Amino acid sequence: xxxxxxxxxxxxxxxxxxxxxxxxxxxxxxxxxxxxxxxxxxxxxxxxxxxxxxxxxxxxxxxxxxxxxxxxxxxxxxxxxxxxxxxxxxxxxxxxxxxxxxxxxxxxxxxxxxxxxxxxxxxxxxxxxxxxxxxxxxxxxxxxxxxxxxxxxxxxxxxxxxxxxxxxxxxxxxxxxxxxxxxxxxxxxxxxxxxxxxxxxxxxxxxxxxxxxxxxxxxxxxxxxxxxxxxxxxxxxxxxxxxxxxxxxxxxxxxxxxxxxxxxxxxxxxxxxxxxxxxxxxxxxxxxxxxxxxxxxxxxxxxxxxxxxxxxxxxxxxxxxxxxxxxxxxxxxxxxxxxxxxxxxxxxxxxxxxxxxxxxxxxxxxx
Ligand code: PMV
Numbered sequence: 001x002x003x004x005x006x007x008x009x010x011x012x013x014x015x016x017x018x019x020x021x022x023x024x025x026x027x028x029x030x031x032x033x034x035x036x037x038x039x040x041x042x043x044x045x046x047x048x049x050x051x052x053x054x055x056x057x058x059x060x061x062x063x064x065x066x067x068x069x070x071x072x073x074x075x076x077x078x079x080x081x082x083x084x085x086x087x088x089x090x091x092x093x094x095x096x097x098x099x100x101x102x103x104x105x106x107x108x109x110x111x112x113x114x115x116x117x118x119x120x121x122x123x124x125x126x127x128x129x130x131x132x133x134x135x136x137x138x139x140x141x142x143x144x145x146x147x148x149x150x151x152x153x154x155x156x157x158x159x160x161x162x163x164x165x166x167x168x169x170x171x172x173x174x175x176x177x178x179x180x181x182x183x184x185x186x187x188x189x190x191x192x193x194x195x196x197x198x199x200x201x202x203x204x205x206x207x208x209x210x211x212x213x214x215x216x217x218x219x220x221x222x223x224x225x226x227x228x229x230x231x232x233x234x235x236x237x238x239x240x241x242x243x244x245x246x247x248x249x250x251x252x253x254x255x256x257x258x259x260x261x262x263x264x265x266x267x268x269x270x271x272x273x274x275x276x277x278x279x280x281x282x283x284x285x286x287x288x289x290x291x292x293x294x295x296x297x298x299x300x301x302x303x304x305x306x307x308x309x310x311x312x313x314x315x316x317x318x319x320x321x322x323x324x325x326x327x328x329x330x331x332x333x334x335x336x337x338x339x340x341x342x343x344x345x346x347x348x349x350x351x352x353x354x355x356x357x358x359x360x361x362x363x364x365x366x367x
Contacts, residue, residue: 001198006107006166011152016110019151023071027146028367031139033061033130034177034184035216035319035327037273038253039280042237047169048197050237051250052187054257055177056214059361061124063132065139068117069147081116100137103170108148124356130218131321137171138178142364165199176200181362183207189254208264213332213359217342220354221297222324228291230322236287246283266315266331273329277320295324297349304345314338
């Protein structure tokens, strides 16, 4: 598929105009966050990834967004919308949403004929250091494509999901991996059937049952706002001395992960996932300008996980996103002892002792 395939042809400007002024509708979606195992870091124009990535969709870390849409008399010169976050008007959210609407207008050409009231809230605390862009942009993309479905119904559910992911990508790259569950691949990769740079797809091969109920406990090391945005970080991969090798490595790690998923080889899983997390941060540390997002407590936790694994033969491992928080990943059968370990040894390194228990989830839902 190409970008052009997402431009609707099943309705025309005249169809949009013929909707009665003042006609109202509402759509509500809940979208989860996701945690990458093979990381996306570096992008090309139009939010296209420099390398393929794969993630676990999460379950409880999610955003609920509703869009109430009211038909205007005429096409508006600028996008007509209000944004409320957790019940309060948030003009500071407007620029990001306006940029998003601008990027997707070609694919949802009715947008300027409507006033949009966007209300959004997160299941996780706002100042937790957990990025809400993946769940937030995915929930908003789903509301907007659902709105299109209301104006001009489309029959194909598979296409609906693909287009939702395609639109979410234009809001925030990793958001395209938050539409479906439980394992989602994004970016062209020779050995992943149906993979595309344009949208995420459900991992298309058999996966060992051990991965079906994987747990992710997120240790909140630093709840502050990130010092370096991921947009800036991605851009620093242009001209980065190790960029090409890193992009190739992501392909190799995906090949290896395919084997790990089918065989259930947890040692292989630990090795790939931790190496990916550290490589992501190594890319940050070796870009110009260089920066470090890990905190001393991030390293304390990593060292304690390694010591615990050595002492107990546990398969617990960590991954990081673009921040200081640590995602602790483990199979469900280890839940009790890993939670004990977290309580006894790791909570001391969390800001205010806070952490969030999550697990692999099954994708966005219409509410
Ligand atoms: O979607 P963005 O632009 O916020 O980038 C996300 C990048 C990482 O979280 C670090 C990696 C990933 O693949 O999710």
